[in-house]
Every structure is written in structure tokens, then in C-alpha cells.
Amino acid sequence: MKRKITLNWLTGLLAVMALLGGGAVRGAPVADARGDEAVAPFLDENTFAVAAVDIDRVDIAALKQWVLGAIGQSKLDAKDAARLKDQSNEPFDAMSRWVDGFKKAGGKRLYVVASLSDIPREGPFIIVPLEKGAAAEGIIDLMSPGGPRKKGEPPQSYGVQSVRAEKMGDVVVFGADSTLQRLKDTPAAQPRPELAKAMAAAGDAPVRVALIPSDAQRQMFEAISPELPKDLGGGPSKTVSRGVQWGAIWAQLPPQTSVHLVIEGQNAANAKALQEVANNGLAWLRAHGQDVPLDVEALSKLAAPKVEGNRLVIALDTAKTGELASAVLVPSLVQARQSAERIRSMSNIRQIELGTFMYANEHKNAWPDKLEQIAPYMGGEKPFAAMMTNPIHPEQTPGYTYRKPEGQGTPQTVVLYETYTQWPGGIAVGFADGHAEWIASEQQFKRAMENK
Numbered sequence: 001m002k003r004k005i006t007l008n009w010l011t012g013l014l015a016v017m018a019l020l021g022g023g024a025v026r027g028a029p030v031a032d033a034r035g036d037e038a039v040a041p042f043l044d045e046n047t048f049a050v051a052a053v054d055i056d057r058v059d060i061a062a063l064k065q066w067v068l069g070a071i072g073q074s075k076l077d078a079k080d081a082a083r084l085k086d087q088s089n090e091p092f093d094a095m096s097r098w099v100d101g102f103k104k105a106g107g108k109r110l111y112v113v114a115s116l117s118d119i120p121r122e123g124p125f126i127i128v129p130l131e132k133g134a135a136a137e138g139i140i141d142l143m144s145p146g147g148p149r150k151k152g153e154p155p156q157s158y159g160v161q162s163v164r165a166e167k168m169g170d171v172v173v174f175g176a177d178s179t180l181q182r183l184k185d186t187p188a189a190q191p192r193p194e195l196a197k198a199m200a201a202a203g204d205a206p207v208r209v210a211l212i213p214s215d216a217q218r219q220m221f222e223a224i225s226p227e228l229p230k231d232l233g234g235g236p237s238k239t240v241s242r243g244v245q246w247g248a249i250w251a252q253l254p255p256q257t258s259v260h261l262v263i264e265g266q267n268a269a270n271a272k273a274l275q276e277v278a279n280n281g282l283a284w285l286r287a288h289g290q291d292v293p294l295d296v297e298a299l300s301k302l303a304a305p306k307v308e309g310n311r312l313v314i315a316l317d318t319a320k321t322g323e324l325a326s327a328v329l330v331p332s333l334v335q336a337r338q339s340a341e342r343i344r345s346m347s348n349i350r351q352i353e354l355g356t357f358m359y360a361n362e363h364k365n366a367w368p369d370k371l372e373q374i375a376p377y378m379g380g381e382k383p384f385a386a387m388m389t390n391p392i393h394p395e396q397t398p399g400y401t402y403r404k405p406e407g408q409g410t411p412q413t414v415v416l417y418e419t420y421t422q423w424p425g426g427i428a429v430g431f432a433d434g435h436a437e438w439i440a441s442e443q444q445f446k447r448a449m450e451n452k
Contacts, residue, residue: 036199038129038171039111042183043192045214046116050195056108057206058253060096064088066254067333070325075295076334084330087337098142105138106131116217118179125175125183136172140165143174194246201262202250211247211263218242231284232277240277243270257321263305263312271307278305278312293335298327342428342438344391349416349430351378351387352400356415357434367415371402390418392428405432406452414448 039050067088071081102110107128114124128139143165165174173180198210213221218241225237245264252258265271282300289296302324305312316324355374360366368374375384390399396419405413409432416430426440429448439445 036196039113039127040192040195042113042125042127042173043195044115044117044186045190045216047113047192048116048213048217049114049209049211050199051112051209052109052199052207053112054109054206055099055102058099059255060092060099062254063095064092066257066322067092067325067329070322071330071333073322074326074330076330080334084333084337088333101142102139105142106134107139107142108134117182118176122176122179125173125179128172128174130167130170130172136167139172140167143172197264198246198248201248201264202260205250206253207249207251209249211244211249213241213244213246228277231280233280239270239273242266243274257318259314259316259321259324261305261312261314265310265312267310268307271310271312274312275305275307293331295327295331298323302327338392341391345418345428346436346438348387348390349400349428349436350434352416353430353434353436355384355387365408367404367409368402369404371398371400392418393420393424396420403449408432410451411435412448412451414451417445 036052039052043050068085071084071088074081076084108131109129111127111129112124113127118125126143128134128143130136130139145163162177163175164177164180165172166180167173168183173183175183192212192214194212195210198212199208202208202210221241222237228235228237228239243265245266247261247263249259249261251260263271263274265274282303285292286296286300302316302320303314305314307313352371352374355377356368356371358377359368359374371388372384375381378384378387388398388400390396393399398419400416401419403415403417405415409415411431411433413432414429415432418424418427418429420427423442426438427445428436429439429445430436439448
């Protein structure tokens with residue numbers, strides 16, 4: 001479980017900061033101050049994005065205040081805003097501890113590499129250049145599943161797609177086992193000169209993202225979609241696939257935030273064509289984005305690109321970056337919180353149902369008359385009370401309503417559901433066979449309740 005927490009907050013940190021924001025021999029020493037050359041040997045023709053984050057320039061306290069400020073300026077009501085702010089403390093505390101550990105181990109920067117050779121099955125991998133004074137073992141321990149290892153203990157793995165950190169030359173690579181094996185088996189990469197161009201455009205920003213489509217990816221895009229969708233203006237897809245040379249996103253971090261996006265086109269005419277495609281996409285989003293968890297109008301206004309020569313450019317200063325966070329980041333955080341609460345609620349339901357099964361096992365397969373009877377099987381009154389608290393609506397008492405089935409019931413008999421007075425737009429429901437489902441429709445729930 002520690003590994004899951006590490007991956008979740010690390011991914012979240014990179015997402016927040018991204019919002020703000022040659023054929024070398026593999027493992028060769030880092031040649032430049034930023035370490036970009038350390039990444040080049042690990043890229044293949046399927047690599048489409050590389051993000052660089054200067055961890056030693058990240059101020060977690062300032063980042064937290066920036067996020068809290070964005071929550072305060074959002075359209076959330078006071079109660080939801082206060083709740084989201086309170087729930088932000090734990091992940092930011094975890095971020096702070098990890099960043100401190102990374103710095104103490106001598107780490108300065110990490111790179112996230114996204115390649116179709118790994119995605120979507122394994123996900124991206126992370127590279128940490130071992131600059132002078134860096135402790136490889138310390139960084140491996142910090143990034144390994146399960147946290148720091150005892151001396152001599154091998155790295156742990158997690159789940160079906162196990163992940164681990166390993167030293168390769170003068171870098172530490174973190175990713176799925178299959179990804180690490182691929183990197184070791186694949187010959188030295190061919191140069192991707194567009195990476196250097198994109199990173200150069202980003203300058204010395206602490207967060208830099210290079211978007212580097214390859215010829216193979218362009219061909220695949222054209223084969224899948226020879227024509228652009230009508231909503232994007234139609235016409236040959238080559239306008240995009242061949243027109244976009246590379247892209248760069250870079251960001252300055254709080255307290256003085258700014259975000260820049262540059263897309264390099266073939267020429268000025270192509271840049272204008274790309275602008276039209278982008279504007280058509282924003283128009284479509286405004287017309288069909290009702291169910292998207294963000295402020296579509298604000299995003300459309302902020303994300304409208306300008307043409308400068310052969311480039312599309314979006315530049316957001318501190319004020320506009322705050323608006324962007326309120327329009328995009330806060331709704332995403334709310335959705336993530338809601339998803340996590342649903343998962344926790346369904347877990348509560350499954351645990352409560354397990355208690356009813358344990359009770360039935362000792363009472364001739366009879367269901368309990370009331371849930372309080374299963375408290376001894378849940379560890380006592382306090383653990384039972386905690387399990388009966390619905391994380392989505394903790395003020396509701398009891399958090400769950402028990403419905404004793406007639407006889408043994410069927411696998412589709414509802415035995416437990418989230419208590420509500422007015423339909424909240426969806427509830428977690430438990431069935432007699434022990435499984436739980438999220439039911440969004442009140443009509444569907446009423447039909448399920450007919451099965452006794």
C-alpha cells in the first residue's frame with residue numbers, strides 16, 4: 001500500500017506542476033547542468049512526451065498555498081471548499097516528506113518519459129540523473145515499492161504489473177519490470193533532435209514538458225484518421241500530423257506562477273491552420289462539455305492560442321494561471337475526491353457484508369435482524385461505528401441502511417445501501433452475494449429494490 005501512495009502523490013505532484021506549467025551510449029555521464037542528455041539514450045521512436053521537474057526548486061509550502069488559493073477562488077460552495085482544503089493536508093505533507101528525502105539523497109531533478117512502447121499497459125517511467133554527490137541507493141529506496149529497504153533486502157514489487165527502481169549507468173530508472181527489461185534489451189536510441197529544440201524553448205523553467213511526435217506516430221495517426229473530424233473543421237489529418245513539429249510547455253512555480261505553451265508548425269500558414277483546429281476544438285468543448293469536470297468557458301478563454309510566426313502560443317501570467325487552476329485543477333480535485341470517497345464507501349459496504357456473513361456462519365445461515373449484531377465480528381463497537389460512517393456524507397447517521405432479505409435472498413437482492421433523504425445523484429449499494437455497485441439512476445435503484 002505504501003507504494004500505491006507514493007505513486008499516487010508523485011503522479012499528482014507532476015500533474016499539478018505540469019498544469020502550472022544524439023545516439024548516446026545508455027547510462028553515459030550527465031554532460032550538461034540540467035541533465036537533459038541523460039534522458040536521450042532511453043527514448044525510442046514511440047516516445048511522445050518527456051517532462052522534466054527540478055525537484056530541488058520545488059517549494060511545497062508555496063505550492064500548497066497556491067492550490068488552497070485556487071480552491072478559495074473557485075465556484076465551490078463554502079462547505080465543499082473547506083472540505084477540499086482540509087483533505088489537501090495529508091497529500092501535501094506526503095509530498096513534503098518525499099521531496100525532503102529526495103534532496104537529502106542528492107537528487108535534483110527527475111524526468112517522466114511517456115512512450116507508446118509502454119502505455120497504456122505499464123504507464124510512463126521515471127529517470128533520475130545521478131549528479132555529483134547523489135546516493136543511488138537512497139533514491140532507489142525512496143522510489144521503491146514499500147518504501148526504504150533493510151540492508152541487503154531486494155526491492156519489492158507490487159501487483160500484477162510490478163514496479164521497481166534500478167540503477168542503469170549514471171541514472172536511476174523507476175518503472176514496470178517489463179519497461180526496465182525493455183530499456184536494457186533495446187539498443188542505444190537514435191537521436192531525437194526535436195527534444196533538444198523543445199527543451200531549449202522552455203529555457204531554465206523548473207517544469208518543462210517536451211511534446212515530440214515521431215514519424216511512426218504521425219503515420220499511425222494518419223492511418224487511423226485520414227480526415228479530421230468535422231467538429232475540428234475537417235480536412236486532411238496531415239494538417240496536424242505533419243504540421244506539428246514539436247511542442248513545449250513550461251512553468252514557473254508558486255508563488256510567482258506562469259505557464260507557456262508553444263507548438264512549432266511547419267510555417268506561418270500551417271500555424272494558422274493549427275490555430276483554426278484548436279479553436280474548433282474549444283468551440284466543440286463549449287457546446288458539449290456539460291459533463292466535463294471543469295469550467296469550460298473559462299478554459300476556452302484562457303486556452304485560446306495566438307499565432308506568432310510559425311508558432312501557436314499560449315502565455316498565462318500569475319493571475320491567469322490562478323484562473324486556470326480554478327477552472328481546471330479544482331474541478332479535477334473535486335472529481336478525484338468524489339471517486340476516492342465512492343471507493344471507500346463501497347469498501348465499507350463489502351466489509352459490513354463480510355460481517356453479516358460471519359454472523360450467519362454462526363447462526364445457521366440466518367441474516368442478522370439488525371446490523372448492530374455484527375459489531376463483535378467487526379472488532380467491536382468503535383470499528384463498527386467507523387465502518388458505518390459514509391465518507392461521502394459523514395453527517396448522515398447511520399451512514400448505511402440495512403435491508404434484511406427474505407430467506408437467503410439472491411445475488412441481486414439489495415441488502416445494504418447508502419442512507420439518503422433526497423436522491424444524491426448516485427449511491428453505493430451492496431448485494432446479498434457480497435458485491436457492491438455504484439448506481440447512478442434512482443429508477444434503476446428502485447428496480448433493484450424490487451428483488452427481495
